[in-house]
Amino acid sequence: MWNYHNPSKIIFKTGFLDNLKSLALIPKKKYCIFTYPDKIFKDQVKKITDVLGEPLLIVDEISPNPDYKNLEVIAKKYQNISSENKQIICLGGGSVIDSAKFIAFGLGDFNYTVDFLEKKNEYVKKNHPDLISIPTTAGTGSELTSWATIWDSANQKKYSLAHECLYSKMSIFDSNLMLTLPKKITLEPGLDAMSHAFESIWNINSNPLSNTYAIKAIKIIMEFLPQVLKEPTNIKYREMLTMGSMYAGLAFSNTKTAISHNISYPITLKHGVPHGIACSFTLPTVLKSVIGIDKVCDDNFRTLFGQDLEQGPKILKDFFKSIDISIDPKSYIGSSNEWNLIVSEAFEGERGKNFIGNLQSLNKAQDFMGL
Ligand SMILES: [Fe+2]
Incomplete structure (x- = not known):
């Protein structure tokens, strides 16, 4: 016997972010965006916000390998909007998507997720935000998996944060985003x-x-x-x-x-x-x-x-x-x-x-x- 399971809805469309009809496929909910700070990403973010309205928060200080130090700072910011937020749009590579997974998992409670990773605490949080992943590199795979790779570089450790709730609700593949890589x-x-x-x-x-x-x-x-x-x-x-x-x-x-x-x-x-x-x-x-x-x-x-x-x-x-x-x-x-x-x-x-x-x-x- 074997089984296969992946609940993520896949949309494969070159030019997705340039097309109003496509953008309308993203559910209209209170949302925030995780992305990189470079201008090229700011331009893409604008296309999203023009259609979905202003986000509750834009997180753009993402480190290359999602690390405790950086995630603790992001978690503090996210906690202010956590109860209102229903959806995180991840526009970036694996580090963006994995950072969003870490924050979504604990609803912005940094220590809760750290305890889950290190002490194997039971998962009890509910109502985590939906993840909408738009990878800007061809490789991470994080948009289609239920885990994130998290680093504690200060202690030379690496963790895998894995849970069914970390599957993206929607994975959007737009090759236009990769043309200038x-x-x-x-x-x-x-x-x-x-x-x-x-x-x-x-x-x-x-x-x-x-x-x-x-x-x-x-x-x-x-x-x-x-x-x-x-x-x-x-x-x-x-x-x-x-x-x-x-x-x-x-x-x-x-x-x-x-x-x-x-x-x-x-x-x-x-x-x-x-x-x-x-x-x-x-x-x-x-x-x-x-x-x-x-x-x-x-x-x-x-x-x-x-x-x-x-x-x-x-x-x-x-x-x-x-x-x-x-x-x-x-x-x-x-x-x-x-x-x-x-x-x-x-x-x-x-x-x-x-x-x-x-x-x-x-x-x-x-x-x-x-x-
Ligand atoms: Fe890998």
């Missing part, structure tokens, strides 16, 4: 989405539907991410990459991530490697390590890379070479001792336990890949 903000989220798709396949929670979405995502991202990097203003390529990210989101929303993500967190925390790079450079090696471990997983990779499964890691290795991303841990971490510790500890975490493979085959795969 710089290379870095195209590449890193694109690789993150690709990692979400791979991680949902070599995952104990995978099912036929999540696998179908993941295969579609990987095919699209591997074809169109390099194209978008070459021609960033090509809207057709941007639309395809947006779609690839959407499929990846649908895939991992039901499986969560696995070993590559668990390996990535200390690399991001201690070495500042951006999430999209940290969670993806291990993909060719992890792929090599899972060959022959599970029949369904093998079949999925045959669909992607052909009958000879050994070709998969090579194709993926070449893909990373073509976009100038090293798959060698030494490029990110100085000592092999630290690397070995990170990998072995990654198997112990929640995400690591989702992985169908094992440490022994991963070590062998590293040798095979010449790492």
